[in-house]
Amino acid sequence: MPIKERKFREVGNSVVLTISKDFLKENGLKPGDTVFLDEEKLKAAITKKQPISDEIDVAIAQALMDYDTTFKGLVDK
Template structure:
């Protein structure tokens, strides 16, 4: 999980969410490119900052589950 904090800005009559240059380069994108966005997936990925604590807890739980997966499976088998 790679969670980044971003600001929502108003530019003229538009609302803008910025992306890092690194993220754009990974997809081979540059300013001016036209892209398509799966809004259902995007909505699942957006979490308002008030929920940051829950996100951090989820992140640490997922990290622990990944890191200690074999140990947890071994405990279940006993």
């Protein structure tokens, strides 16, 4: 699953993080549904966007996730 950029927004006294309609549909969710959130897993899933030079690290991390099996296969040969 690709890494997507999202922005925290203030709404009244709360802070919200948007989720795409595609994600909701794929997971059988709709606006107004109540969900449980594992904040420990969320910590691992959210990375604060850094200046452009650090975007390379995100691209590398994405490539390592996407091609993990391929890279491991190259090492084993």
